[in-house]
Amino acid sequence: MGGHRLTHDRPGPAGQPAIDDAGPHPDPLPWPSRLRSLPSWLVGKTSSHAHRVTTEAFAAISARKYHYALLASLAEFGPSSQADLGRRCSFDRSDVAILVNELLEAGYVERTQDPADRRRNIVALTPAGRERLAEFDRVAAGIQERLLGPLGADERAELVRLLTRVLDHLGGVVH
Amino acid sequence: MGGHRLTHDRPGPAGQPAIDDAGPHPDPLPWPSRLRSLPSWLVGKTSSHAHRVTTEAFAAISARKYHYALLASLAEFGPSSQADLGRRCSFDRSDVAILVNELLEAGYVERTQDPADRRRNIVALTPAGRERLAEFDRVAAGIQERLLGPLGADERAELVRLLTRVLDHLGGVVH
DNA sequence: TGCCAACGTTGGCCACGCCAACCATAACAG
C-alpha cells in the first residue's frame, strides 16, 4: 500500500481484446495431489479468490475493504487515534494515514487533533459514515454468500471456528 | 512475480535496530467483531500468516514454495511442457519460465525441446529433483504443524474438506 | 533539563500476480 499512493484509479487501455491470449477458460488442469491436501496451499488459494471477489465488490461502490475495517473499528470502539486504528485492524501506520484521508475526503469520518495529546488525531465516524458502514455490511454479506455458496450455516460456523482457533494459536487474535 | 525477477536475494541493511519503532510486541488490540466473524477476513489473515511461515521455511533451505508446486506436479504427472506446469499449478507462463530456470540452475530438473512439437519445452525431474521433493515434503509437513498446531487430525481434515468445497465451488479445482 | 517513546506523515522497497508484446512453431481453412 505504501509509497505515494492516494491514487487507486485504473486508467486501463480499454482497447480491443488482446491480440495474443484471449480465452478466459484455459481449461484448468487438476492440481497435484500434494497441493490439494495441503492446508496452507488451500488457504492461500481461497484467500486469493476472496481477495479478488472482495476487492471487486467494494470497488463497485467506490470503496475498499480496508475502509470497512476502519469504519467497523470506529463503530465498535468509538473515536480512536490512527495508531489504535492500525493496531485494531493490523494495518501499518502509514497505510492508516492514507485510508483515513480517503474516508475524510468522502465525508465518512472527521479528524480532529486530540486536545489532551496534541500528537494524536482523533478519528470519528460521521452520520454518513454510519450509513456507509451499513452499506458495507450488506456488501460483505453478499461476498460471503458468493464465496461460501454451497456451505450450510453450520459448516460456515465450523469454518469460522477452525480459522479462529488457528489465528488464535498464531497470536493474531485477542491473546 | 513478473519483470526481470530472477533475483530473490535480499541484501538487507542488517544495520542497528531501527531508531524509531522497535518493539516487536505492539500489544495487538482485539479486532472489530464484524471482522472476527467474517470468513473472508479470517481466510485472508490465515493466508497471510501461512504465506510468511511458508516463505521463511523454504527460504531456510534456499527454496521457494513455488518450486514445491512445480516439482510435485512433475513427480505426479511426469515430464510436462511449461504451459502445462503453469496450468496445473495456476501460475502464469512468465513465472513458470523463471521458476524453471531456477530449478534448472540447481539441477533439480532438465529441459529439452520437444522433438514432436518444437514450440514446447519438456521439463523433467532429475534424481536430485526427486530428493529435493522429499525434502520439500518434510518442510511442508513441518509448516502444517506450525500453522495448525492445536487442531486435531479430524479438525484438520474438516478444514481441508471445507476449503476444498469452497474452491471447487469457485471453479478453482478440477471441475 | 535532557532523553526516550509515541504519533502522524512522507517516501520508498520488494514480492506477487498478472498482462502485453514478440518470435517461433503448429494447426487449420480456403
Add this chain to the structure above:
DNA sequence: CTGTTATGGTTGGCGTGGCCAACGTTGGCA
C-alpha cells in the same frame, strides 16, 4: 499451397499490498 489463427516460451513491465525508514512534533519521565 497459402493465409489465418492459435499455442508455447521469453522478456519487459505494471499495479497492488504489506512493510520499513526517516523525520518533525509532542508527551512522559528520570
